[in-house]
């Protein structure tokens with residue numbers, strides 16, 4: 260059981276890159292409570308394989324902008340896309356200063372790779388475990404901060420709010436006890452919605468809880484039906500989280516094959532297009548998967564750049580160096596979410612959202628590969644700046660919470676899942 264302080268300056272739900280980056284950017288004299296529904300290492304941020312985008316120079320601004328817009332079917336918010344691209348070099352500089360090690364060439368210069376939808380290489384990576392490299396570095400740093408407490412296995416179950424103003428949240432701790440935790444500012448950084456799907460690359464505990472809370476309290480949300488399916492996850496007849504075979508493998512030359520061993524699509528098109536092509540091919544072939552031939556990448560590059568993917572294939576009984584591996588599309592990313600402005604502010608006063616749970620318009624209808632770690636970091640940094648600027652303006656009320664409606668955790672989770680699904684279906688119907 261946990262003993263929380265009655266009031267914090269900032270309450271952060273989620274310890275992925277978004278939550279951690281916000282905590283890191285708050286001044287050392289602001290008291291911060293971070294919650295994570297699981298352990299701090301179990302977030303999708305740890306799973307990111309491919310990499311993180313960066314603007315390499317002004318000459319690439321228009322190209323990077325166009326690639327992001329094209330992937331998003333031009334439904335993106337142009338201001339948000341510009342902000343993400345413009346802030347990418349300083350964000351990467353910060354990560355490197357914190358100790359994140361990106362791949363470099365023999366001369367020590369940063370190495371860039373390319374993924375589907377990108378017109379040129381602009382993605383930084385660390386082997387095929389870029390997310391782990393970034394997130395573990397940030398987590399280690401946050402753990403040294405005396406003003407930040409990380410409470411593991413503690414779940415935000417609702418917002419404490421009145422008259423469109425947020426005063427913190429209701430927390431279920433690791434012993435199942437409920438607490439009212441008050442805060443001047445609250446950041447929702449609870450990640451995606453993969454846990455609501457049968458096949459997903461996400462952790463199953465990511466069930467869109469913050470979205471459900473937003474819906475309950477009339478906080479604006481957007482595009483809940485914009486769900487990205489990743490074209491290539493390792494096929495398995497077993498249940499559970501699907502293992503992702505990163506786009507960079509295709510960026511480096513891997514090709515998709517039908518059951519006769521013929522190529523059937525352009526592997527470097529954006530994700531939704533490749534996914535559509537694979538689905539059509541599976542239907543034509545009457546198969547549960549197609550094949551990905553990674554041999555064109557070359558054994559040396561495969562071993563050096565994609566060791567985790569290769570190891571997983573071998574563990575599942577496939578030889579990535581000798582034959583094609585079976586792959587199938589699965590739910591991967593959520594473009595919709597709690598609507599936020601360029602500073603990560605939601606429609607509710609004192610309430611912010613960043614990362615996959617937020618929708619700032621960067622991704623439009625479909626996310627360009629390797630834009631989400633970057634976007635999560637940029638908006639989390641902005642949220643921290645606004646909270647810092649307004650720190651003198653603390654809460655003056657502490658509305659009480661009726662705990663009886665949260666007592667049955669399972670029921671609440673089902674109710675939340677239903678809320679999100681119904682809203683997603685309603686949006687899809689109206690589109």
Ligand SMILES: Cc1cc2nc3c(=O)[nH]c(=O)nc-3n(C[C@H](O)[C@H](O)[C@H](O)COP(=O)(O)OP(=O)(O)OC[C@H]3O[C@@H](n4cnc5c(N)ncnc54)[C@H](O)[C@@H]3O)c2cc1C
Pocket residue numbers: 272273274275276277278294295296297298299301302303304305306307308309310311312389390413414415416448449450451460461462464465466468469503591592613614615616628629630631632633635
């Ligand atoms: C397999 C895989 C590969 C990927 N590869 C890439 C890539 O190469 N490049 C890229 O840019 N992006 C990639 N992504 C996407 C990217 O990893 C995520 O979009 C990003 O990490 C989201 O970060 P986040 O901080 O918003 O959420 P997450 O990292 O998912 O963290 C969510 C946090 O919220 C907590 N939480 C959830 N609900 C609650 C609750 N009710 N109360 C308290 N805590 C809660 C969780 O425990 C967790 O700590 C990939 C994703 C996956 C799954």
